[in-house]
Amino acid sequence: MNKKLLSxxxxxxxxxxxxxxxxxxxxxxxxxxxxxxxNTSWKNVERAICNLKKNRLLTFEKxxxxxxxxxxxxxxxxxxxxxxxxxxKNFLSFLKCSYNxxxxxxxxxxxxxxRQELLSVNGIGPETADSILxxxxxxxxxxxxxxxxxxxxxxxxxxxxVDYHELQSLFMMHLPPDEQLFNEYHALLVKLxxxxxxxxxxxxxxxxxxxxx
DNA sequence: CACCAGGCAAGTA
DNA sequence: TACTTGCATGGT
Numbered sequence: 450m451n452k453k454l455l456s457x458x459x460x461x462x463x464x465x466x467x468x469x470x471x472x473x474x475x476x477x478x479x480x481x482x483x484x485x486x487x488n489t490s491w492k493n494v495e496r497a498i499c500n501l502k503k504n505r506l507l508t509f510e511k512x513x514x515x516x517x518x519x520x521x522x523x524x525x526x527x528x529x530x531x532x533x534x535x536x537x538k539n540f541l542s543f544l545k546c547s548y549n550x551x552x553x554x555x556x557x558x559x560x561x562x563x564r565q566e567l568l569s570v571n572g573i574g575p576e577t578a579d580s581i582l583x584x585x586x587x588x589x590x591x592x593x594x595x596x597x598x599x600x601x602x603x604x605x606x607x608x609x610x611v612d613y614h615e616l617q618s619l620f621m622m623h624l625p626p627d628e629q630l631f632n633e634y635h636a637l638l639v640k641l642x643x644x645x646x647x648x649x650x651x652x653x654x655x656x657x658x659x660x661x662x
Numbered sequence: 663c664a665c666c667a668g669g670c671a672a673g674t675a
Numbered sequence: 676t677a678c679t680t681g682c683a684t685g686g687t
């Protein structure tokens with residue numbers, strides 16, 4: 450499995466090259482984006498982030514001050530704007546209480562402990578927590594998402610109804626705990642899914658996973 | 663028109 | 676525990 454996972458990674462990297470994740474100007478922007486992208490296309494998230502930038506709200510202090518209603522209005526293009534505004538506020542309250550609003554302070558903590566903390570915030574589940582840990586805090590934590598599940602179940606590398614942590618440990622048990630590797634691997638799986646493994650698209654022509662090294 | 667997108671929590675039985 | 680439903684915009 451160790452070899453297989455690395456082999457898949459090498460094929461994806463060879464085909465698609467570095468993906469440059471996470472596209473953002475700061476760790477704070479990554480964390481907010483992680484909440485905004487819950488079950489939402491990245492294109493819509495970009496519109497919401499653009500609105501936040503235009504209003505100079507993409508810093509902890511500014512966003513901590515703004516009303517939840519005003520925040521909801523600005524992130525409207527990302528969908529679920531009321532509940533996401535609440536979730537962002539929950540995250541900011543946690544960050545204020547535990548780390549005085551500083552992701553930099555937070556980043557010195559132990560990944561397993563930080564994960565527990567993030568999961569205790571209402572609105573932050575496994576994928577959002579792991580996205581923040583990997584892409585904002587640079588911790589070697591593998592991010593699983595709907596794409597990862599779809600690709601691995603369609604290729605019979607995992608069962609159809611595989612559990613989040615089951616699939617996550619598959620990666621983390623068989624790969625070195627390399628933050629850069631996890632970063633690129635997850636990004637490449639998203640790229641693969643978008644190009645070759647859409648939900649409604651059953652075929653998988655020219656899919657790099659099937660190719661030789 | 664239906665279906666999907668870088669999920670999560672709350673309600674029901 | 677195991678389903679089901681609400682949340683909502685914008686693209687195909």
